[in-house]
Amino acid sequence: MRTPTFTTRPDLDGTFGMVASTHWLASSSAMAVLERGGNAADAAVAGGLVLQVVEPHLNGPGGDMALLLHHADADAPLALSGTGPAPAAATIERYADLGLDLVPGAGALAAAVPGQSDAWLLLLRDHGTWELSDVAAYALHYATRGFPVVPTIHRTIATVEDLFRQHWPTSAAQWLADGVPAAGAQLTNQPWARTLERLVAAGTGASREERIDAVRRTWAEGFVAEAINAFVRTPHRHSDGGTYAGLLTGSDLAAHRAHFEPAVVGTFRGHRIAKCGPWTQGISLLQTLGILDAASDEALDLTDPAALHLVVETIKLAMADRDGFLGDRDDVPVAALLDRDYLASRRVLITDDASFELRPGSPGGRTPYHPPLVESHLAPTDVAAGEPTVRRSGIMQGDTCHLDVVDRWGTMISATPSGGWLQSSPFIPEVGFALGTRLQQCWLDPAAPSALEPGRRPRMTLTPTLVLHDDEAVSALGTPGGDDQDQWQLLYLLRTLAGGMSPQEAIDAPMLSSAAFPNSFWPRAWNPGGLLVEDRFDVGVVADLERRGHRVTRSAPWSLGRLSAVTRDPATGRLGAAANPRGMQGYAVGR
Structure with a gap:
């Protein structure tokens, strides 16, 4: 028999349900859902919404996601596409006109259509059993009452402090109100809490599915899309040192919905x-x-x-x-x-x-x-x-979260949410989050298989496994x-x-x-x-x-x-x- 090696923690062993993630608050929240009778999809959505709040340097509501699901009663696994496409105006020629040969790594020019939040809603609608108000309660608690600043949040905000104060005033107002938050301090995100409450209130309809679809429409066609459309019209500093407006519009959001497809x-x-x-x-x-x-x-x-x-x-x-x-x-x-x-x-x-x-x-x-x-x-x-969120040189790279769930019926989910991190683009105070930067993973060369093209998703690094x-x-x-x-x-x-x-x-x-x-x-x-x-x-x-x-x-x-x-x-x-x-x-x- 092979001799076990030293481990930092035990391998957990049970029969009821299991959750593992990149943050203890997300894991505990998802497990609480399983304890209350929810299934793996309910738990994953609750944990995913918590990750948006408690790991703001790694992902956010304006980000993206790749997810794999194998339902206990299904014959084959499904992939959930939680990344949106390039906006209609995001052509290679448009970037060339700006003198760019790469999509910048920070700023709204790099924003694809936000897909993560809609993907969580689709997962809940098609495979969950709970109402949005119940699964969102955990994230709403931390956004309102506060969450602890882990050391990487402190280091990230400290690295981009000058950028925020000089060029991104809305980000400074949210993340530097009392100076760079110390590790162990408490942060809140009241603007996102208000948005989440408004989204939950928009969920009206005769059935649970109809109520969730009403929330999805509000996200893509209502006040969230309107706020994004208005905010990105203002030019702001990007990672290459240039100042540009974004290309994303409300029409881009209205045209997008997350979807399931067969896994490879x-x-x-x-x-x-x-x-x-x-x-x-x-x-x-x-x-x-x-x-x-x-x-x-x-x-x-x-x-x-x-x-x-x-x-x-x-x-x-x-x-x-x-x-x-x-x-x-x-x-x-x-x-x-x-x-x-x-x-x-x-x-x-x-x-x-x-x-x-x-x-x-x-x-x-x-x-x-x-x-x-x-x-x-x-x-x-x-x-x-540790986490390569921001290089010491000041180059702003984001990172990612991860969440795995299995319930007692055998349904299993692997989800990798990312993007929309606090250092990706200026904070939109009307809705409480930043846009993502996934378009930087497109080449500005029409010959590339991952070339920037309106309506196409960037070839992304997010890659869960079953x-x-x-x-x-x-x-x-x-x-x-x-x-x-x-x-x-x-x-x-x-x-x-x-x-x-x-x-x-x-x-x-x-x-x-x-x-x-x-x-x-x-x-x-x-x-x-x-x-x-x-x-x-x-x-x-x-x-x-x-x-x-x-x-x-x-x-x-x-x-x-x-x-x-x-x-x-x-x-x-x-x-x-x-x-x-x-x-x-x-x-x-x-x-």
Whole structure:
């Protein structure tokens, strides 16, 4: 029997329900819903609305989301698209007229149509049982009564203090009313609380579904859309130093509704792995698993530098295909990208030395897109320890939240909400949130599969995961982390499905991530051969990676990966959960 490794927390074990997320208040709120008879969808919506309030530096009501659902009575998993498309006026020519060759990383020019809040409402309508007033009560409590400032909120606001005071006065009024909030202080968001109350009051109709649809219309066509339309007309500072008005309009919001679609499924070690479609980067994880499935368990022992090298080189190939082919288009060659023969042809490209090229393939004979390659000028010391929300250089990158739920009936949800963080664009005081910046993940090149185009979703980094066995969901997992999300989930899946680790062991184990492909966030730089590793890997392992040519940067010992997961054993009905200890914020709860 394998000897268990040290874990920071226990693997939870029970039969009633489990929740794990990036914040203890969201996990506890979702669990409270399960305790009161709600199902997984009710709990996920309650927890998701709490995340909008208590992690404002990581997501918000004006952001976006990718979600996977496997209903206990369903035959196949579903993906919920919670990201809106580019506005009608967001053409490549419009940005070129402004002298831009990239979509800025902050400011309303980067805003897609907000999709997250409508997606939560759709999940509640179609798969939940509770009224919106009941699931929203938890978020309303924290928005009104206050929530604790975690250290990363303090650091984020401190970093953007000058920007807020000099250029974004509405953000300063909300987040700097009493100076930079100290870690442990209490914050509220009264404007969002008033908006949430108005939305709940708008939910009239004969049935629960009709009441929720009335709220969705109010969001997309009523006072929320009107406030956004008016606010973004005022020019404001963007991340490139320019001053522009936004392009989003009320008509854009009115035209959008979140929707469900089939998940994309790959295989690894006899399990089916479900991901969202090519409007996310999720297919990259399926490619890496497909390539590595041919290796033995011993060859995937992540304490061995040869295994780590194999994994990193596999990641590079999959991410090159991501930038070469994935986007919100009907002609993405999904089947060809996951074809066994194609993956085998990619596998033979891996040698004993680190690669320094971006090498997309040609699935089905297709010609890949080659994105512009601009090397990163960030020094290794500029990499922020912990959540990479704002770099020390002042470049404003946002991050993400995550939430997993399984109920006693076996319904399982993995959700990754993001965007609309407090540093993404100016705070809209009439409604209590900021817009997102997801359009920065589009290229201003019509040849790119993820080119900016009105009506199309940006190819996003948000990428939750479901694991299925014999058509039943056995695990839901995910993490914040932008381009690193599928990399950290890959390590987790290798450790649990091939290495025999428990979920908490896999989460606690040292993490790494490659930067050897264009970053999805402005300014879209890449670091050929770049590899970031937690400084808990054995020094001999790191030295071996460097000998192979990897340009290794050592990160703080507990700084990479913010995974959470829930599990279910179909044979026994036993449920489990585990959460990330890094940052002392993630939390798993259940019984």
